[in-house]
Amino acid sequence: MTTTRTFRKLGTFLRDRCGSSAVEFALLMPVLTTALLPSYDLSMGYYAKMRVQDSAQAGALYAQLHSPPFVSTAITQAATAATGLSGVTANAQQKCGCPNWPLASPPTAGSITWLAATPPGCSASTCSDGSNAGTYAIIDTAFSYTTVVQYPSLARSFALSAESVVRIQ
16 A cells, blocks of 8 residues: 555656756756856957057057157057056057058058158158158057866967057157
């Protein structure tokens, strides 16, 4: 008699579906976490890259609005203050150059022929098209992004950098 009752209770237990969704969720959670964590890391890295680019553009805008005189420390401070990322480094320099037509949009350091002349004497130099050379500000920013998790066969941190070039004279 006890054997029959035991089998009946076991049968009732096996037919009961209460809590099955909790068990399925517990089995699926590691798979979901494994799929979502790299997506989160990739999107945060891409967002950091955009912020580094915005930082370089903010430094270029500052250089365009406040030059002359060219003050490298003020430009780098404006570039690093434009982002909320801690650890962004910036470098600002000015050079004499002539644009290569058609000029890339936005201009890059590769789309300008740099001259041996040094600012502020750029306008005394002449470009191949007969125009006067210009003074350009080049702002480079850099940041090291560290992933949330160490992934196999990938580095733990990535160097992100951006450059912005603007004619200031």
